Amino acid sequence: MTVSSDRFDAPLILDRFTAIVGQCAVKTASAVISSYSTEPRGLFAGTPLCVIEPKTSAEICAILALCSLYKVEVVPQGGNTGLVGGQTPNNTGQQIILSLRRLNQAREIDPISNTMTLEAGVTLHEAQQFAQSVERYFPLSMASEGSCTIGGNLATNAGGVHVLAYGPTRDLTLGVEVALADGRLLTTLSKLRKDNTGYDLTRLFIGSEGTLGVITAATLKLFPQPRAQEIAFLGLESPTQALHLLNFIKAGAGNALQAFELIPNIALNLVLTHIPNTRDPLSKSHPWYALIEIAPNAENDPHSLLTHLLSSAITQRFAQDAIIASSLTQARALWSLRENISEAQKREGGSIKHDISVPIDRIPLFIDQAEQLIQENFPQARPVPFGHMGDGNLHYNISQPVGADKAQFLSQWAHMNQLIHKLTQDFGGSISAEHGIGQLKRHLLTQVKDPVALDIMRNLKTMLDPLSILNPGKVI
Numbered sequence: 192m193t194v195s196s197d198r199f200d201a202p203l204i205l206d207r208f209t210a211i212v213g214q215c216a217v218k219t220a221s222a223v224i225s226s227y228s229t230e231p232r233g234l235f236a237g238t239p240l241c242v243i244e245p246k247t248s249a250e251i252c253a254i255l256a257l258c259s260l261y262k263v264e265v266v267p268q269g270g271n272t273g274l275v276g277g278q279t280p281n282n283t284g285q286q287i288i289l290s291l292r293r294l295n296q297a298r299e300i301d302p303i304s305n306t307m308t309l310e311a312g313v314t315l316h317e318a319q320q321f322a323q324s325v326e327r328y329f330p331l332s333m334a335s336e337g338s339c340t341i342g343g344n345l346a347t348n349a350g351g352v353h354v355l356a357y358g359p360t361r362d363l364t365l366g367v368e369v370a371l372a373d374g375r376l377l378t379t380l381s382k383l384r385k386d387n388t389g390y391d392l393t394r395l396f397i398g399s400e401g402t403l404g405v406i407t408a409a410t411l412k413l414f415p416q417p418r419a420q421e422i423a424f425l426g427l428e429s430p431t432q433a434l435h436l437l438n439f440i441k442a443g444a445g446n447a448l449q450a451f452e453l454i455p456n457i458a459l460n461l462v463l464t465h466i467p468n469t470r471d472p473l474s475k476s477h478p479w480y481a482l483i484e485i486a487p488n489a490e491n492d493p494h495s496l497l498t499h500l501l502s503s504a505i506t507q508r509f510a511q512d513a514i515i516a517s518s519l520t521q522a523r524a525l526w527s528l529r530e531n532i533s534e535a536q537k538r539e540g541g542s543i544k545h546d547i548s549v550p551i552d553r554i555p556l557f558i559d560q561a562e563q564l565i566q567e568n569f570p571q572a573r574p575v576p577f578g579h580m581g582d583g584n585l586h587y588n589i590s591q592p593v594g595a596d597k598a599q600f601l602s603q604w605a606h607m608n609q610l611i612h613k614l615t616q617d618f619g620g621s622i623s624a625e626h627g628i629g630q631l632k633r634h635l636l637t638q639v640k641d642p643v644a645l646d647i648m649r650n651l652k653t654m655l656d657p658l659s660i661l662n663p664g665k666v667i
Contacts (some may be wrong), residue, residue: 205241208241208287211253211254212246216243216244216246217241218243219241219242223242224241227268228280229279230271230274231271232544234631235276235279235630235631237266237286238284239266239286239287240287241287241288243287243288243290244292244293245293248294248370248376251407252374255405256373259373259374259658263286264659264663265286265289265401265660265661265662266278266286266662267342267405268291268343269311270292270335272335272339273343273347273627274626274631275629275631275632276629277629277662278629279630290312291310291311294313294408295314296313297309297310298408300321300322301382302326302327304382305414306411307410307413308408308410309409309411310341310342310408311345311405311406311408312342313340313341314338314339314340315332315340315341315344316336318341318411326416327413328416330363331344331360333352341411342407345367345397346398346400346401346627347400348360348361348625353484354579354581355450355582356446356450361398363411364393364411364412365381365383365393366381366409367397367406367408368407369396370404370407371404372404372655372656372657377392380409399666400629400665401665402662403651403661404661405661419494420484420485420486421486422482422521422525423483423513423514424480424528425480425482425510425513426476426477426512427477427481427510427511428477430554432508432509433453434580436509437451437581439500439503439509444500447493447496448483450484451579452577452578452581453481453554453576453579454529454532455479455480455574455575456477458535458536459528461532461535461536461539461590462528462532462535469527481580482526485497498515501513540595540597541595541600542575542590543589543600544586544588545589545608545611545612547587547611547622548583548621549615549618549619551581551582553619557614557618561576561611564611565610570592572591572592572607574590575589575590584625589607622639630664633665633667636667648666
C-alpha cells in the first residue's frame with residue numbers, strides 16, 4: 192500500500208493508531224500530553240499530535256510501519272528524564288511521542304547465567320529490584336533511577352555512579368530487541384558472553400538515542416550481590432589532593448573500588464541549604480570532598496580495608512578528615528548529599544550545565560582553568576564542578592550569581608557552553624560524557640567528531656531510516 196498524498200491527515204492517522212493499540216492508549220488531550228512534551232529543565236518543549244502508549248513490541252512494530260507509510264515522525268520516550276532534549280517533540284503538531292512506559296515486564300531472570308531480559312519501560316529501580324529478587328546485583332545507578340527507564344538508559348548509554356567498576360550501560364548489555372523504522376523487529380537478545388558471528392549490532396543501537404530504531408527490550412548482565420558495601424565521606428583541600436587520593440585508593444583497593452565522587456564545598460552547602468534533613472557529616476568545613484564506595488573482593492573485608500586505607504590516606508596527607516558510614520541509613524544519607532546536588536542547584540536558581548569528561552589526570556588543571564574562564568567572562572557566577580572523578584566525568588555546572596536575574600543569567604547559556612566545551616576539547620575531552628547529544632548538542636557534533644565518523648553515522652541513519660522518521664532533529 193502507498194499513500195498518494197503528502198497532506199497530513201491527522202484524523203485518519205489517529206484512527207489508524209487507535210486500531211492498533213486501542214483508544215485509551217492514544218492520548219491527545221493537552222492537559223494529559225503536556226507532561227510528556229517538556230524536558231525536565233524546561234529547555235525544550237513541543238506540541239505532538241499525540242502520545243501513544245503501546246504494550247508490546249508487536250504493537251510498536253505496527254505503529255512504526257504505519258508511521259513509515261504516512262511519513263509520521265516518531266519521538267521515542269522512556270521516563271522523560273533526559274537532559275539534552277532527545278525525548279522532546281517539535282512544535283509542528285505532526286510528530287508522535289511513542290511512550291514505552293507500558294512495556295514494563297521482566298521476560299526472564301536467570302541467576303545461573305547471571306542475566307535478565309527486561310522490556311524497555313522497566314524503570315531502573317525496578318530493574319535493581321528484579322536483580323535483588325534472585326539475590327543478584329545490577330550495578331547501574333543514578334539519581335533519577337526511580338523514573339528513568341531501561342530503554343532510555345540504553346538509548347543514551349547512561350553512565351551513573353558505578354562506571355568506574357562496571358562501565359556504562361553498553362558494557363552491561365548482552366543483547367537488544369529493536370523495532371526498526373519499517374516495522375521489522377530485530378533481535379540480538381542472548382545470554383551468551385561469547386558470540387563472534389558477525390558485526391556487533393547490539394552496540395550500534397545503544398547510545399543512538401532512538402534515531403536508528405526503538406529499543407523494546409534488552410538482556411542485561413547480573414552480578415553477585417556484594418556482601419557489604421562501605422561508604423566513606425572525606426574532606427579535602429583541592430582537586431589535586433583528590434587525584435592523589437584516587438590513585439592511592441585504587442592502588443590499595445583494586446577492583447573493590449566501586450565509586451569515587453568529587454564534591455566542592457559550594458555544592459555541599461547548596462544541598463544543606465535546600466534539601467531537608469541533610470547535614471554535614473564532618474566536624475568542620477573543607478574546600479572539597481570525596482565520596483567513596485568500596486565493595487568486598489575475594490581478598491579483603493571491605494570495612495577493614497577502607498578503615499586501613501583512610502587512616503593511611505590521612506597520615507600521608509591525601510585527605511584531611513574522613514567518616515565511614517556506620518549503618519545503611521547513614522550510607523544513604525551520605526549518598527544523598529551527592530545525589531541531591533542538581534536538585535539543590537535548581538532550588539537555588541538558574542544553573543547552566545555541562546556534562547563533560549576529560550582525562551582523569553587533567554581534572555585538577557581543567558577545574559582551575561575553567562574557573563578562570565568563568566570569572567573572566569561571567570563575574571560573580573558560581574562554578575559547581577562535581578561528579579564521577581573516578582571515570583573522568585564532571586558535571587561542570589554554573590549557578591547564577593547571588594541575587595541575579597534568572598532569565599538574564601540563563602540567556603548566557605550558549606556563550607558559557609561555548610567556552611567550557613572549547614576548553615574540554617583542548618584538554619582532549621568529550622562534550623557529552625553520559626547524557627547524550629539530543630537537540631542540545633547536535634550543532635556541536637560536526638565540530639568535535641571525526642569527519643569520516645560523521646559520514647558513517649549519516650550513512651547508517653539513511654540505511655536504517657531512509658524517510659528520517661525516527662527522532663529527527665536529534666544527534667545528527
